[in-house]
Amino acid sequence: MAEALLVLEDGRTFRGEPFGAEGETFGEAVFSTGMSGYQETLTDPSYHRQVVVMTAPHVGNTGMNDEDPESSRIWVAGYVVRDPARVPSSWRSRRSLDDALRDQGVVGISGVDTRALTRHLRERGAMRVGISTVETDPAALLARVKESAEMTGLELADEVTTSEPYVVPAVGEKRFTVAAVDLGIKSNTPRMMSERGIEVHVLPAVSTIDDVLAVQPDGLFFSNGPGDPAATTHQIELLEAALQRGIPYFGICFGNQLFGRALGFGTYKLKYGHRGINQPVMDRTTGRVEVTAHNHGFAVDAPLDRPTTTPYGEASVSHICLNDNVVEGLELRDADGNLKSFSVQYHPEAAAGPHDAAYLFDRFCELMGDKA
Incomplete structure (x- = not known):
């Protein structure tokens, strides 16, 4: 044999x-x-x-x-x-x-x-x-x-992104337009947004702020993806430009790590990462515990016990992993405490399951509706 x-x-x-x-x-x-x-x-x-x-x-x-x-x-x-x-x-x-x-x-x-x-x-x-x-x-x-190459220091989003922009139309009445930067997007993500009346313009990883503004978005989304967030610069510059303009932002997985870096936090490599569809996470804004899907080897280094002042507002940790207290989400609020942007480290699109975190897409819709 x-x-x-x-x-x-x-x-x-x-x-x-x-x-x-x-x-x-x-x-x-x-x-x-x-x-x-x-x-x-x-x-x-x-x-x-x-x-x-x-x-x-x-x-x-x-x-x-x-x-x-x-x-x-x-x-x-x-x-x-x-x-x-x-x-x-x-x-x-x-x-x-x-x-x-x-x-x-x-x-x-x-x-x-x-x-x-x-x-x-x-x-x-x-x-x-x-x-x-x-x-x-x-x-x-x-x-x-x-x-062979080590994962630390690798910038890989350009190797997995779409080569051309494409649109996933809203199901039913169109409510919002979102520019989704593809850093390794899973197909269920734009599908879940479209089911909520969002017209999703999926853009290549090399897109600029002008490319984003050209679709006249109500919100900006960064997807999951591979590689070391510390090796990425272009997408962080894009995100910083969007935050300066007050565009509501939602990021997942790699998009959470890049959000953290845009807010001034560092990132680091986990010993063996979180991967699977059975990871417990607490949403600190509600106290609710979710069973979630994960795939990440890097994490954001942000303080759990206090907010951080950034050029864009007050940033704080919104979600934590209950296994090891790793940062699993960030949120950005204005001086009045209103939510401006947020991200999570795990996969709310969760294909295959679980579906505990699907509410985050609704939170994104509420955020864009408040901005309007």
């Missing part, structure tokens, strides 16, 4: 069987704790350059369909599973997970003790990794792992 090899940058080695395409791949090893939603995970552009380890032991049982992808392709750099389904079983399935990975050239490995691998990453932190179906010598693969 054919073998596959996985080697972490600290030398820890796992052997298994090929899953998906044959060949060799490198990226940052991260783990996702979702028990379902693997198709949405695979097609989330935020996973660009990352090798995803699934903590759920059995993966692929519902196959792959044509309705649930969050983008036009699989973005993960590699895929690690313990026990792949031998035969998919779902009336919606059009192909097996193994076939989809093979068709799109994604190298994976199965038969791995993913519990041991996940424990290793939790203890040592996310790190570079290589998977190969052609190399049998761990030392040789380790040498190539150490030559």
